[in-house]
Amino acid sequence: MNGFMSFMEQKIMPTTQKIAGQRHLLAIRNGVISTLPLTIVGSFFVIFLNLPIDAYMEWIAPFRHILDIPFRFTVGLMALYAAFGVGASLANFYQLNQLSAGLLSVLAFLLASVEPIQITKAVPGVIDAGRYISVGTLSATSLFGAIVTALIAVEIYHFMIKHNISIKLPDSVPPAVANSFAALIPTLVVILLFWGIRYGLKFDVNTTITYLIAPLKSVLVGNNLFGGLLTVFLIVFFWSFGIHGPAILGPIIRPMWDSAILENMEVFTATGNAHQLPNLFTEQFIQWFVWIGGSGSTLALVIMFMFSKSKFLKELGRLSFVPGLFNINEPIIFGAPIVMNPILIIPFVITPLVTTTVSYFAVVSGMIPLMMAKLPFTMLAPIAAIISTDRTIMAGVLVLVNFVISFVIYYPFFKMYEKQQLAGEEENRMLGAIIILITFVAGQCIAHYSKWVQSKSLLVLLLVSILFIGCSMGAYVAFSLESPYFIIVPTILCATCLSAKYRFTSMALIQRVKEMQKHGA
Template identity: 60%
Template sequence: MKKLMDFLEKYFMPVADKIGNQRHLLAIRNGLISIMPLTIVGSIFVIFLNLPIDGYDQMIAGFRPILDIPFRFTVGIMGLYAAFSVAHYLGSSYKLDPLSSGLLAVVGYLISVVTPVRVTEDVKNVISAGNYLSIADISSTSLFGAIVAAVVSVEIYHFFVEHKITIKLPATVPPAVLKSFEALIPAFVIMMLFWGLRYGLKFDMNSFITLLVSPLKHFMVGNSLFGGLLTVFLIQLFWSFGIHGENVLGPIIRPMWDAAILENMDVFAKSGNAHALPNIFTEQFLQWFVQIGGSGTTIALAILFLTSRSKFAKQMGKMTIVPGLFNISEPLVFGTPIVMNPILVIPFILSPIVLTIVSYIATITGLVPMMMAKLPFTMIGPIGALMSTNWSIPAAILNVVNILIAIAIYYPFFKIFEREQLTIEAKADAEA
């Protein structure tokens, strides 16, 4: 075990660290995380529209179109927000004006994915003649197109600024005006590029990118058990070395996670059936069924520590049980520590793998629904599972059952750890 960990630390971790800190991947991760409040609020309205109360649908029937608006203007146009936020962070990393970076990305993105619809005649009480944009074009279905548009737009902007191909104005001109004129030539080039691709060459960038990433998306966050297990294993492996697993994988997998849950939310908003959604392995699946109490299902270890005869373990249990209830595992992971601990790192990796298999079986057999909402990760486990699956009581029960399974997996390793601590404490008492 020690030789394996030494090998991984020497050869694998440096590569992972470089990937996690790569400029473009970091901008994608931070950009998508920054729009999380919008997806959470949109999710709350999806939940609110589907409360499990008899007669509730009839009661809100007249207000449903109005109540659906917050969802449509958050999750429904998520691609637009993603294009701006990713470009904002990437532009900032190049020390470009973040606002100009975001705006240039938005215009490039809109030109590349949205085709105005021309209505020539009025339709009474429905629509007037004119040009219209479909918000379906800028929803989660074009999330990958938004990311690519953001990266390409900022790189063009950076190229022109770095080579000083910009309009020069006197230093006495206000900074806001200077920045606007600095972005003028890049804006023209970006608009012509995306316009030429979309309407000159008839190239649908978003469809092409979606086609390219769809095999990886279906493997990592779709319904592939092997893909789900690989994701969980890598997250736990990074954590075992003290590296935030989600942060390392986030730049690669977060766009797919976000696209998956947004796709689920959109399908659920139309069908109302949480058992027939496109994606099982969303981030929320891991949050509420696998990484309960934080990465490694460490709530189980915190509970065991509370029962320990070791003074150190019992104290750790008291200190970490409350953060664990809110899915914060760092105090336990680094305080025990689990990091680089050959005893506790085994159940730390094994528990999530076992729970992934158990939860996958429960999902495909229809015992629990799929995830149809995105809630704050600090939600207490059973409540988060209940609300994220359209108020499914079996999902809340599965959350509790999984904690019990994790306790059983951790138990023999906990006893070994406890025995070691008792020996250390007895030695210290004898010396005292």
């Protein structure tokens, strides 16, 4: 096991960290994540449009089409927003003007995916004559097309700026104007490229990219149990070695996750039936049913730590409980630690695989519907699961069942780790007792045999002791020293010397008083 971990740390981790830091993958991750507020707000409108209350549905029926508008302009245009976000993120890496790059990315995506429609004759009461575009190609289904076209557009922009193929204005010109003129030639090149491909070569870039990515998407975020287990395994596997799993897989899996949940939301908005949605393994399925307390389902472990006999584990559990309730588990992953820990890695990997399987069969059996809303990941899992499955109470029950399963799996490994911690703490207590005893004896010896101590007054020794302890505390704070013995030892040493000096002084004073009384008698 140690050899395998050493191999992972020396060979695999550097590679994965390079992948996670690759500029295009970072741009995809950051750009897609930037659309999160839109998808969450759009999700709430999906819920408002489909509350299972007959009186409410009858009440909103006359203006349902108005309530649907925010959803259409958030979720329905998600690919358009993602194109801007990805382009601006990549431009930030190249230190280009982000606004120009974002607009250029949107332009490239529109040219590649949308074909204007000319209506020459009006149909009274249906449509007026004019030019129209279909917004259907701007939704989640075109997310990958938006990403690819945005990356290409910004690379063209970067290449031309880097090689001075742009219009440069004097430094006296305001930056906003200078940036606009600098983007003129790149904009022309992007227009000619994507316009020529779409209308000259009759090649649909967006549809082709969507078609090519479909097989991988169907495996990872469709209804395939193997794909769901693979995604979960890879995330916890990377976490086991201290690598942020979603950061590594995010550029690949997050666009698929977002596309999947947005497709579910669109179908649910149209049908109102959460049992007949296209995608099972959305991010929300994993978030609410599997990541109970965070990646690896660690909330059960946190609660065990809270009641541990080990002082360290108990304190860590208390500190990690509130973050764990809201699905933030970095304190337990790096504090226990789970990272590189042979005992805790095993349940950390096994538990989510088991709960994923249980949840999968609960959904395919029809007991629980599919996910139809996207909520913030910091919500309490049972509540979020109920809301995300069209207010299905059994979804909350499934979360509790999975919590019990995770508790059962983690428990024997927790006991093993607790035993190990208790043994270490006992050794530390024994070592501490020995250190304190040695310090006490040393203090007594100094007080008895040091001529310097014997020659100084009690007040001088007190001032020296305060200075010595103060310097020790200063060094403890300044150098972030971990062991409290850097303060305990000087304190005991000084206290012992002062106590002995006080005793000697008192004894000498008593002896002198007795002698004076004797001579007086």
